[in-house]
Amino acid sequence: MSLRLIRSCSISCLRRPDIYRRALFHSTGSSNSTFLRFIATRNMSVFNASRLIGKTVLITGASSGIGAATAILFAKGGSNVILTARRADVLQKVADECTAAHKAAGMQYGGKFVTVQLDVSDKSQINGFLEKIPADLREVDILVNNAGYVVGVDKVGDLSMDNVEGMFSTNVFGLIALTQLLVKGVYLNLRLQLLLSFVDFKKRKTGHVINLGSIAGREAYAGGSIYCATKHAVNAFTGALMRELVDTPIRVTEIQPGMVETEFSVTRFRGDKSAADKVYEGLQPLVAEDIAEEIVWAASRPPHVNLAEVFVLPVNQASATLNYRAPRL
Numbered sequence: 001m002s003l004r005l006i007r008s009c010s011i012s013c014l015r016r017p018d019i020y021r022r023a024l025f026h027s028t029g030s031s032n033s034t035f036l037r038f039i040a041t042r043n044m045s046v047f048n049a050s051r052l053i054g055k056t057v058l059i060t061g062a063s064s065g066i067g068a069a070t071a072i073l074f075a076k077g078g079s080n081v082i083l084t085a086r087r088a089d090v091l092q093k094v095a096d097e098c099t100a101a102h103k104a105a106g107m108q109y110g111g112k113f114v115t116v117q118l119d120v121s122d123k124s125q126i127n128g129f130l131e132k133i134p135a136d137l138r139e140v141d142i143l144v145n146n147a148g149y150v151v152g153v154d155k156v157g158d159l160s161m162d163n164v165e166g167m168f169s170t171n172v173f174g175l176i177a178l179t180q181l182l183v184k185g186v187y188l189n190l191r192l193q194l195l196l197s198f199v200d201f202k203k204r205k206t207g208h209v210i211n212l213g214s215i216a217g218r219e220a221y222a223g224g225s226i227y228c229a230t231k232h233a234v235n236a237f238t239g240a241l242m243r244e245l246v247d248t249p250i251r252v253t254e255i256q257p258g259m260v261e262t263e264f265s266v267t268r269f270r271g272d273k274s275a276a277d278k279v280y281e282g283l284q285p286l287v288a289e290d291i292a293e294e295i296v297w298a299a300s301r302p303p304h305v306n307l308a309e310v311f312v313l314p315v316n317q318a319s320a321t322l323n324y325r326a327p328r329l
């Protein structure tokens with residue numbers, strides 16, 4: 001087949017691939033797989049972010065690390081973002097960065113960034129949460145359940161039950177409560193039910209739940225019993241949710257990062273920055289933006305594609321406890 005024919009066919013195929021595939025079959029007597037592969041490759045985009053334009057994304061724990069980077073990347077992609085976390089002042093700075101990123105990307109659509117203070121571990125705050133979202137953003141398309149933390153490396157026997165409750169309330173109960181709220185309203189209060197009809201993924205036959213799991217939800221390690229237990233719970237909950245929603249267009253994704261350098265380890269070591277830095281010594285950890293890319297990638301796939309699990313490690317990490325650190329010179 002001449003190059004000219006391939007070029008003219010491929011340009012037309014971009015508009016009506018079905019017609020040209022049929023025409024090719026009639027003119028050559030075969031479906032010419034090399035040619036079709038060529039056309040398919042031409043039609044493929046590396047990262048089609050256009051599906052994010054005008055979507056509304058709700059992110060928990062958007063004040064730092066992965067949540068903040070994700071909010072900014074969605075802003076670049078032309079989405080609206082509802083940013084939530086406990087620290088209202090820090091949250092506002094991230095919202096301002098979203099506005100700047102959206103403007104710099106030259107996006108015509110989306111661009112609404114609102115902050116709502118929310119402690120996901122507090123049931124009463126979740127109950128009243130939807131009323132705090134401006135009415136024009138209540139039709140959420142994508143929920144990113146990102147808020148989570150670990151504190152301490154204590155072994156069983158030395159665990160503080162307050163920390164155990166804190167981690168479960170945030171990493172598991174908060175994630176479950178918010179998911180319930182968006183997937184299908186569970187409140188009997190009539191006023192809230194009216195509000196919920198706007199957000200309810202099931203009623204609207206749309207939606208994407210993206211949960212932040214972890215390598216700690218795939219394997220347990222000493223000194224991480226409670227954190228690992230919370231992330232195993234996230235893994236089980238996410239898997240069950242995906243199965244329950246199999247007869248709906250609602251998508252469910254779990255992102256499972258390995259080592260990511262954020263405020264995560266500083267929190268784990270109760271503010272001791274030098275102890276946190278040691279976690280990443282001698283290797284290049286992931287950064288928050290690496291995970292944000294995976295989240296936005298999952299959200300921007302075609303509606304029939306569900307990225308069920310995304311397990312992401314730095315190159316020199318092979319498991320929760322096995323990694324390679326370059327020797328000091």
Ligand SMILES: NC(=O)c1ccc[n+]([C@@H]2O[C@H](COP(=O)([O-])OP(=O)(O)OC[C@H]3O[C@@H](n4cnc5c(N)ncnc54)[C@H](OP(=O)(O)O)[C@@H]3O)[C@@H](O)[C@H]2O)c1
Nearest residue numbers: 061063064065066085086087119120147148260262263264
């Ligand atoms: N970094 C890693 O190596 C790594 C690896 C695997 C998985 N993850 C997971 O990724 C997620 C994000 O972590 P990160 O690395 O980005 O850590 P980070 O920088 O410490 O961010 C954690 C975020 O969660 C928020 N948060 C904590 N408790 C909250 C609560 N009760 N209610 C609402 N928001 C709360 C924090 O905001 P406020 O303090 O303002 O509330 C903050 O925005 C977590 O679920 C974590 O388990 C992290």
